[in-house]
Structures are given as structure tokens and as C-alpha cells.
Amino acid sequence: MSLSVQVQFLKDKKAYSGSELKPLENYLVHHLSGSSIIGFRGPCDVAFDKMVDGEDLKARSPIRGSDMIHFIGEFFHMDLVSGVFLQRLMAGIIQESVFSLTDKKVYLRRSGDDLYLHDKKFSISIATPSVNSTLLHFAVNVSSEGTPVPTVGLNDFKIDPDVWGPKILEKFKLEIEDSFAATYKVRSV
Amino acid sequence: MSLSVQVQFLKDKKAYSGSELKPLENYLVHHLSGSSIIGFRGPCDVAFDKMVDGEDLKARSPIRGSDMIHFIGEFFHMDLVSGVFLQRLMAGIIQESVFSLTDKKVYLRRSGDDLYLHDKKFSISIATPSVNSTLLHFAVNVSSEGTPVPTVGLNDFKIDPDVWGPKILEKFKLEIEDSFAATYKVRSV
Amino acid sequence: MSLSVQVQFLKDKKAYSGSELKPLENYLVHHLSGSSIIGFRGPCDVAFDKMVDGEDLKARSPIRGSDMIHFIGEFFHMDLVSGVFLQRLMAGIIQESVFSLTDKKVYLRRSGDDLYLHDKKFSISIATPSVNSTLLHFAVNVSSEGTPVPTVGLNDFKIDPDVWGPKILEKFKLEIEDSFAATYKVRSV
Amino acid sequence: MSLSVQVQFLKDKKAYSGSELKPLENYLVHHLSGSSIIGFRGPCDVAFDKMVDGEDLKARSPIRGSDMIHFIGEFFHMDLVSGVFLQRLMAGIIQESVFSLTDKKVYLRRSGDDLYLHDKKFSISIATPSVNSTLLHFAVNVSSEGTPVPTVGLNDFKIDPDVWGPKILEKFKLEIEDSFAATYKVRSV
């Protein structure tokens, strides 16, 4: 394997305010070098001046949750188009995970980079460019309380967030490393 | 919408030999301009000198099927990493489609860019670079006959390939266009 | 056509201060998604801290006009070299337009990205990079009043700015779309 | 000036067959290092297997002329979009030149990368990518004889091709160098 993604799931809870989505945060604060993903559990409240999604900004849609599992990824030498495709792939990985972990085989609907159960939102996500890298935030609700729209959370699926978070983080890592490996073995046409 | 993907599902059956996966094929033969995906139904038999996947080449794995639905995509101004992520996203779209179209809610397992039902292979896929563009081939079995490994096909799921092909092609188009749109609306950090 | 450029000529007048030349402005304020050009009529007065052209900054050259037709373009996934060539191509398109619209066949001289009638300046322009995109500002004088150097304007050519602006905007759109189309149809060597 | 373009107008006549449009030709045959343009006078006859323009290939349009002025440019570290914009800019430079050199002020019509006098074609051009570089061919008729479509040539404009060729080559050089210089002096936004 040639590119490896550093990952770490933080033991302590931590709030997400949007200001964490910036270049080198994973390195300067969490000491991961290179392309990396940090996972953690905590509430979410993004002020408008920290909101990077123009669609949310225009609609003045609050981004909030009382208890979520967050992932912040920084990917060097990767463009934004790749970042967006990756984001949606991550949504797919979570969709598969919830399906396989629930007794009733809960099948979330993916719409772009969002996951829903019927009309209840399960996740939020954004991919954004910086001079250094492409950055991703992906978060899913643990609890459906404190959210500005109707939501569903891991609690509703009887999934233990503290077990699930680190496991899904590992799946993200493998998917990305395996995808890069696929670029090293194909003849051009 | 700023980037549009041209798509066409061919009315006539057509064999896939691997030589179709080359730059400008969709333009020169099928008259689609720009990033595009052609879909068609037909058998598949890729000779070793047309095989681009180094892994298959090393293993001398035959690539063959008596009846498949094929998609050949050409994407300009897109790098290979994006192409690989897109390939896997397409696998996810097919996975969702089979789930929603089957009475018993068949849930295919995605492993990289491949889809399986238990250990039976449902699809083949490759992404490869050219000087002009990134090219993708994605194909799923209609019939499980004539394949070098145990496979499953659309027939096993009671899905009509001639209805399904054009519909999934449309979903690919929307996913890609929507992903590009996501790169146009985000503030940098 | 695979890449389309969204364009809109604003009905209301609007002043240009330089601060409009920033990423996502066309999306956040004018609701155009993707590569786009906004056109409008209005005065121009760019403060030194909003000036991006280093040459003007060093010379402390004021950028001002009492009545101009402005175009602000944002182009995603395009590098600055392309942006500069495009800027000059836009100057050429304007040059052709003035020639064909004037009875006396006024032939403006293009010098880099500037257009002149003899030594009178007709236009101002800049191309600049952002993390998201390449941005362009191109503006021509309607009136020659209120400019810091001798100028000529559409009024001098008896060209109605409110008719001309939307028409030239359409020509820019076609030229860019057609140029991208040219990248989709050529075999590599 | 940071990037310089090497140019040379060949003293001897030389036929153009299409096979000259390949990477390193200007270096290996004409000893120009780096981004460069070779100019020469000679007939033109491009066989179908050397034709890179997919549009011509599909239409089986012959590319032929008995006497033309040719320019072959190779540009390193430049993408195809830039190459296409540059091609059209070169068309504009030739348009200006013919206008200023003719007593009757002949104004050629530019349509994409082609120049016409009414419906008579004056020029041919293509931009194509290689692994090393972006390559351009631009040629204008000296004589209108031997062409597969109605054409017009420098002879019709009383322009001496042997004087004109080297001069326009110098103008191309200056335009490209000046365009690159424009990318070195602008603040990002």
C-alpha cells in the first residue's frame, strides 16, 4: 500500500463549531501527519461565519445537533471533485453499516452526500478546498434532539456510537487506501 | 447546472471486447460530445492484450460474460483518483437500485468496485487514464452463464435489463452532475 | 455541449468597487451555479486595497469610470493561464463587435487585455486566481467622463450599452462553451 | 520576463503531412528547447491516419493546400483548455494583421479557431494534447489553389508570405510571453 491515511478516534468528547474544518488542524492539534481523519463525539453548532456551504448560507439554515459522531478529514494532493465523490462514498459506507448493524435492516436513503430515514435527516456533510488540501466534515446524529429539522440518530437504531465511530473510521481509511491502490495498477489507454 | 454529462443507451446489442475503452470512442462512434456515458447490452470477452487491470493481467483472469449491461464513461478534465471514487459510487448506485427493485430486498455487498451476492460476482469494473481523459467501464451480468467465476445476474433478480439499463444510466448522469455542482458552491477555508 | 456557462445581465445598475471580484459572488449574490458571467452597467471606483493588479498597485493608478458595462466571470477548474488567454479572447470579441456595429467600422487596437482607440483607453480588465476558481473582470466605458486617463466609450461609437451588454455576454458564453467542446474531440499525439 | 518562447521561421520550404505535430519535434528536428513555435512555408496534405481532429475524421474532410504558411507550437506545462484559447487568440492576431496590412482593410471573420473571408476559408488549426505538452498547428493559405473547399490566401491580400510569416511568428511569441507575465503580477482573491 503506498498511500496510508492516518486516523484517530478521540477518547474525549469535543464540540464541533465549524472552526475545526481548517488546514493542518489534524496535524497541529491531533498530531496526525499527512492525509488523515479524526473522529470524535460531541455536540454541533456552526455559526454562520464558519459555514462554508453556500447553499446553507443562502438559506440561513442552522447546522446544529446535541450529540453527533463527527469525522474531519484532510486530504493532501487531492482535488475538490475527488473530495466530493469521496464524501458520497463515505455516505454509502455508513448506509451499508447501518443496514448490516440493525436487526430490521434499516436502509437509509442517500441523496447526494446526505442520508435520510424517510424524511428524517441522519447526517450532515461538506467538502471544501484550501490552499493546502481538500477538507471534509461528515457527521451523523447520535440523538435526534436539538436539531433544527426532523432527524434520526444512532440511538434510534440501537447502535452504540462509541463502538460504531472507531469502526466506521477504520472503514473510511481502508476504502481510501484501496482506492488509491487502484490508481497504481492500471494500464493507460 | 454547469457540467452536463451526455448519456445514451444503445438500442442494439453490442459485444464488449475491451477495445471500446479508449479515448474519444463515445464521440467518434456514438457522437456524444464531452464527458459522457454510453450504455448497451451484449456479451463480453476481453482478450489479454486489451485488459488494462494489472491485477487481472498478473492473475491471467479471464473477463467474460454471455449477456451483460455495459457502461463506458469518458470524463474530461478529471483525474484518475476521481475516476476510482466515481466507479465505487456507481457501484453504490447499482446496489441501491437492486435493493429497491427486488421484492426480497436483495442487498449486494460492495467490495471496492465490485458487487457480490454472497460469493457470486455481479459486476466488473475498471477506471483507467488516457492522455485525453479518464475512462470507466462498468458492467453487470444479465445472465450468470458463460462467466469464468460463479456469478449472479439481473435475471436472478427478476429485473428487466432493457428497462433497468437506461434508468441506471440516468442516475449516473445525475450523480455526476450533482457532484460537480457541489464544487461550485462551497467557500474555501 | 458538456460545459455550459451560466450568464445573466442584471436589469438594475450597480456600482463596481472591486470587492465583487471574489469567489462565489456570482453564486451567493446572483444565484448562478458553476462557471458563470454576470454583466451589469454602473460606475466604477476601485480602492487600492481592492486592487489586485500588482502593476496598478505599484503605479498607484486609479481605476475609475462614471459609467461602464462590467462583466464578472468565475470559472471553476480552470487555471490562471487559461484565464489570461480567455481575457484577451474576450477583448478580441469586443473588438469585432465594435467594428461590426459602427458605421465607420471603428477598429480598436488590442494591447494585451486592453482595448484602445488610438491612445484613448476603452476597457479595463484583470484575471486573478482564488482557491476555488479563476476570476475575471472585464469592463468597457459607456461614457468617457470621470476616468483618470483619456478614454473612449460606447457613447462615442453610438452603441446602445443596454442592448450591447447582454449581446456580448451571450457571445462570451458561446466562445467559452465552444472552446471547451474543442477539448473533447481531438486525438492525442 | 520569466517564460520565453523560442521561435524560428525556417528558410527552406517544407511540406506539412500532420506527422510533424508530435511531442519534441521542434526540439529533435529544429533544436528549439522548451515552449516553442516553428514557422515554415509549404504545401499541406494530411492523411486520415494523421488527422487528430475528430470532427474532420468523422466527416472525412480532407486537409490540403498547395501553398501555406504553417506554425507548429509545442507548449510544456500548459493544459489543453489553455491551448484552445491560445489558438483562438492566434486567429485574432492574424485577423488584426491582415486588417492592418491590406489597403482595403480586409476584415476576416473568426469563427472558433477558423478565419474566413465571407465563406472562403483562410486558415486551418488544431490543438491537441500529448503526454509531454500541448501542441498546436495553425496554417493559413498563401494560394487558394489545391484546397478541398473554397479558400482565400495571402496572395489575394497582396501580402508577401515570406515577410509576413516571420513577423506574425514574433507577434505570437510576444503575446504568449506577455500572457504568462500577466499571471505573475496579480494578487489572489
Next chain:
Amino acid sequence: MSLSVQVQFLKDKKAYSGSELKPLENYLVHHLSGSSIIGFRGPCDVAFDKMVDGEDLKARSPIRGSDMIHFIGEFFHMDLVSGVFLQRLMAGIIQESVFSLTDKKVYLRRSGDDLYLHDKKFSISIATPSVNSTLLHFAVNVSSEGTPVPTVGLNDFKIDPDVWGPKILEKFKLEIEDSFAATYKVRSV
């Protein structure tokens, strides 16, 4: 030679505070256009808010020297990986220079982008990206006084900094131009 690097060694001494390492500084202040390197002699004291090296930031390592020879390079259309390799190449050029200029053939040890004599540090360096360009700072001690760690300087090697600075600047220029020339003469595989 196709790409030329503009260089200038300043006659007057000048302090380095870190704020000089920014896009267009060499152009706006020193009037060099395009890829360029400025050299000068002076003290160095970089405040933490101007420090770009995350490693130094995390360790809160002061960057200071009473008398140094500085080089500030700005390279357009060059990515950060190239910038880092170039930085280390520059370290190698300095290593060769000190070896050849010292009677006792002092052989500095290069560790990444740093040069040492035994455990005494001789140089500091950083490469950083901007929207416009890749920027480099490379500096060597003249005197070993006033540095936060044990250092060695040109004085210890009996090398005249005012003669050495301009000479090494010229060597940097030639190495970079020659390296770019190497990209213009090789057939692809």
C-alpha cells in the same frame, strides 16, 4: 532556455521577520517578474504568528539569528512537492559550495532541508504554498551569535558572505533553469 529565473542580491542589509514570505513580494517590492529569488543579508527574527512550519509552531521553537544570508524564492506554476525537492537541492548546492570554498574541505551534513556541522545548525528553510505560487525561504548563518540553538556560520568557514551570497544565488538560478530544460527534451514512455 525556456524558463528563466529572475534573481537579485540586495545591496543593503534587511531584516527578515517572516512577513516577507508572501506571494508577489519579490514583484511588488523588488520588481522581479515571474519566478524569482531575492537574496540579502540581515538579522532574522520570526514571530510565532508569521511562522509557517507547523513543526516549529508545535514545538514553539524560536527562529532567530543576528546575521544571516537569506534567499526568498517565489515559483509560479510549481507545486509544493517540487518546492520541497528544490529546497533540498538548494541545501545540496550550499553543501558543495562550502566544501569547495574551505581549505579544510568542510563537509556539512544535510538532514532533510537542514545543514549541520556535527550538531551545529548552519541553515533554516521552509517551503510553503500560496494561491499564486510556491514560496521558499532558505537562510544560512553568517555569525553563530544570537541563535536559539548551537549554530555555525559562514564566518566560522572564513567565507565572505557578501561575495558568497550573490554567487550561490546564481547557482540556484542555473540549477532551476537547467532542471526545467530537462523537462523539455525527454520522450514519454
Next chain:
Amino acid sequence: MSLSVQVQFLKDKKAYSGSELKPLENYLVHHLSGSSIIGFRGPCDVAFDKMVDGEDLKARSPIRGSDMIHFIGEFFHMDLVSGVFLQRLMAGIIQESVFSLTDKKVYLRRSGDDLYLHDKKFSISIATPSVNSTLLHFAVNVSSEGTPVPTVGLNDFKIDPDVWGPKILEKFKLEIEDSFAATYKVRSV
């Protein structure tokens, strides 16, 4: 560490003919995935049709040696400018190694990507682009016999090639991985 370079020094001798310098060779033949360097010992004889250096091709300079240590590197997602800088950095690493391993402290002169002892050539090298990757060949003489120009080899320095080869390969690996690491820790300006 985020990017790792796979390296392997072959146990058996192997001739180098130039045809080994092609995309995926290290993967298809030697089973290294991703950016990689293969080292081996053997003779060298590159036929003109396998020669990629245009300078050698023009001069019809034979590339030959009876016994050499070879390194073939393939680097994905790296451009040619980086490849050339890396090549020269590798020359510097070899220069340091020979200096430190010889009793008399032999100091090779580096000129571009070549190493010399006085006027005797010690090494050959080339960097070349492919659609997939940037490829490098670097080789040093073991014996000075059978070379078309006066040469010097590891034998002349009493350096055991079979010990030296694997060690220098490890140094290349560390230098490249460390250089990539340097791109992950720096704030943009």
C-alpha cells in the same frame, strides 16, 4: 508518515535495456504497488529506439556499461518537474554516500543529474513522463569497463556494490517519504 515508497533490491543480476523504464513495470514484474523503486545489478545497453533522452538521441550517444547498479523508480501523482528535482536530489545522496564511505573522502562533482570524478562519468540518469506516472532511471558504474566514455565505478572506490545498492535504495525511500511529509505540515501564505 502518509506516503510510503515501496522498494526492493533484486537478488539476481538483471540486464538493463531501457525497455524496463515503462509504467507499471515495477508492479507487473516485481509486484510493488504504488510509488516504488526497484534496484538491481547488471549490465546496461540501451538501443536507440529505447532511448528517451532527446539530447542523447540527437547526439547518437551510446548508453552502455558492463556492470552497474540500477534504480528504476515509478512515482504516481507526481509531475515531471518534481521528477527532475528528485533525480538531482538522488545524485546528491549518492555523492554524500561515496564521500562518507571512502577513506580518502572522494568528492564527486554533480553536474545536473550526472556525477563525475574529474572528467570521468560515474552515473547516468533520466526522468520521463508517462500517462500513469513519472519514471526515473538512475544507474552508477560498478566497473568502468565497457563504457563508451571514460568512467569511474564503485570498484575504483572500493565500495562493495552488493552492500551499497540496498543501502542507498533505503536512503532514497526515506528522502522521498520525508519530502512528502514536509508538504503536510506547513501553513499556506
